[in-house]
Amino acid sequence: MIVFFRRLCFFIKPYWVRLLLGLLFGVLYGFSNGLLMVTIKFVVRLIFQGATDISLAEELSKAPHFLQPLVDLLVKMMPQISMPSSKAGLMLVVMAVPTVMLLRVVCGYLNIYLMSWSATRAVADIRIQLFAHMQNLPLTFFNRSSTGDLISRITSD
Secondary structure (H helix, E strand, C coil): CHHHHHHHHHHHHHHHHHHHHHHHHHHHHHHHHHHHHHHHHHHHHHHHCCCCCCEHHHHHCCCCHHHHHHHHHHHHHCCCCECCCCHHHHHHHHCHHHHHHHHHHHHHHHHHHHHHHHHHHHHHHHHHHHHHHHHCCCHHHHHHCCHHHHHHHHHHC
């Protein structure tokens, strides 16, 4: 199996930048899904419960244990932000939901596009090499093999 993956890496090597970007955007898409849930929960709590004493640092401190070092770093870097007291500030907080949704959609699109592009180009290179090999086979090979078997092997395998 390792030999197969090494041979496959030969075809993927020219497209490794797009493949890695596709993987990166896939990870960002996963994070943006979690961020969307947190943002919606935060906005719903702010709007429908009418809480005016919600602090962003307090909300971030409720993150899972494995994210606590990142949360601590974020809390130290940002100023103390409390909930908006004006309608314009409230509107900006509500606009975070469509912003995160847009980020999520862009990351999902780039993930699918870049991964599909890399895979399509790698498969095209494999086919080009296969047809070049078929063109260089001796005529005796084609005399021994039936046309149906050749077409079946080329298209199915």
